[in-house]
Amino acid sequence: MRDLHHHYRLPRRRLLGPRPLLPVLHGVSLEIAAGRSLGVVGESGSGKSTLARLVMALETPASGSVQLLGRDLHRLPPAQLRSARRDFQMVFQDPYGSLDPRQSVERIVTEPLRALARPTRAELRERAAEVLAQVGLRAGDAGKYPHEFSGGQRQRIAIARALITRPRLIVADEPVSALDVSVQAQVLNLLAELQERHGVTYLLISHDLAVVSHLCDEVLVLQGGRVVERGAPRELFARPQHPYTQTLVAAVPRLVV
Known part of the structure; x- marks a missing residue:
């Protein structure tokens, strides 16, 4: 991202204003x-989710650029952007x-x-079984429906969906915040394993410093839409x-014994 600015238009306060x-x-x-x-942390309203939407080219910035593999995503013609989406996928917050x-x-x-393509029925079945296996689910789960799974399993399904195009970048917007703590660890370990196995790049949006410390090589702190600090998580959170x-x-809960 280069010098990215963005704003939203609010409702009129006067009829003709x-x-x-x-x-x-x-x-x-x-x-x-x-x-x-890279982890992006900050309180609600700091601009984290807007950042994610701009990276995913779901919204167009007021100014600045978002480049992936040398391509300015917001300047690509629609057909080329559609093709480029193979290289970047998203995992949403709510499984x-x-x-x-x-x-x-x-x-x-x-x-x-x-x-993105017109795969055959056999190709779809094969790729579905492949990505489900990668996230620790069975090929037989392909015929089931979301209500038959726990929250952690549903997030594994969401991760499998993001992996299906073999992307270079995955944007994860609060990917474990809706899960129990024990399940959070399982999903974060899965993300780390997938990165080690496939070399995928993560942009992790979170308000949870522990989650960011577990997965990220670098942290960017966002306040009011501005970057106020960045660095390696261990150093940044220690000092x-x-x-x-x-x-x-200081707001992170600590166990008192």
């Missing part, structure tokens, strides 16, 4: 090397709301593949320099 702007991001720049993980309850697991995980980062670290 202009729609006021709500600035969300102010000159955000970042870079992630292939096979590495209950992000999966269509009316569709089978096979249809859910192969949706990105069907949107935070910016007052806002110090507040975040």
Whole structure:
């Protein structure tokens, strides 16, 4: 990302008046090397999810650029952007709301593949079995529906869906916040294993410093749409320099014995 700015237009306050702007991001720049993980932390309203939507080219920035593998995603013609989506996928926060309850697991995980190409029925079945195995599920699970799985298993299905196109980048927006603590560890370990096996790059959006410390090589702290601090998680959380980062670290619950 290079000098990224973004805002939203609010409803008019007067019938014929202009729609006021709500600035969300102010000159955000970042870079992630292939096979590495960058965590973005900050409180609600800091701009984290907007950042994720801009990286996924779901929204267009007011100014600045988002480049992946040398391509400016927001300047690509629609057909080229559609093709480029093979290289970047997303894991959403809610494993209950992000999966269509009316569709089978096979249809859910192969949706990105069907949107990008015209694979045969046999190819879809083979790829679904492949990615389900990668996330620790069985090939027989392909015929089931989301309500037959636990929250952790549903998030594994969501991760399988993100893996189906063999992407270079996965954007994970609060991927474990809706899960129990014990299940969170399982999903984070799975993400780490997949990165080691396939070299996938992660942009992890989170408010949980422990989650970011577990998975990320570098952390970027966002406050009010501005980057206020960045660095390796162990160093940054042990010796935070910016007052806002110090507040975040101080708010982490600690066990008293």
